[in-house]
Ligand SMILES: [Zn+2]
């Protein structure tokens with residue numbers, strides 16, 4: 001048996017992280033990568049891997065734990081990179097799943113993991129294990145909820161410079177601002193100009209990723225309007241956001 005035919009591999013510490021990175025690196029256009037990590041904190045090397053995947057139009061779906069405090073900047077950064085971010089109740093498993101291999105590990109996608117903790121993981125390449133992992137991940141995805149962009153006002157989101165503002169998200173004003181619509185089908189979704197499509201429409205859009213493609217609704221008011229992923233707001237909403 002030659003090396004590349006090995007169907008599973010045990011990994012420790014930083015090698016777990018390098019494998020996660022290679023799962024993102026190996027994926028090509030329109031392929032799916034699933035990252036199941038209850039806790040998330042991004043450092044430069046993790047961000048680089050996401051940037052690269054995003055440039056190649058890889059569809060990254062990330063599942064994080066619902067009842068945890070995630071770093072606001074990282075959440076908004078991932079949403080801007082068009083990572084499909086979903087939250088799952090009671091999530092504790094860590095799974096990294098690409099098209100040619102899957103990793104089940106102790107490691108969260110967290111900047112301290114691997115450097116400050118002792119990690120272990122198993123990487124699989126055999127079809128039966130991959131299918132089993134995919135089935136379970138799909139099940140979690142279908143029971144997950146969209147992650148709201150947090151702590152940023154409309155203006156900050158439009159300027160793509162979200163600032164951490166803990167507590168603000170619960171005020172009435174911000175609540176009203178976080179309601180939006182999918183610019184393709186009009187369904188209600190969280191307001192985030194960097195992410196103006198619902199999950200379903202995003203998947204269609206992601207096939208071509210044309211941010212100048214003509215859509216149907218204003219992302220903020222939901223009224224019929226010629227919008228694009230690049231310019232998702234009608235004129236009145238745009239000027240309101242830029243006041
Ligand atoms: Zn839609």
Ligand SMILES: [Zn+2]
Pocket residue numbers: 218219220221222223233234235236237238
């Ligand atoms: Zn509008």
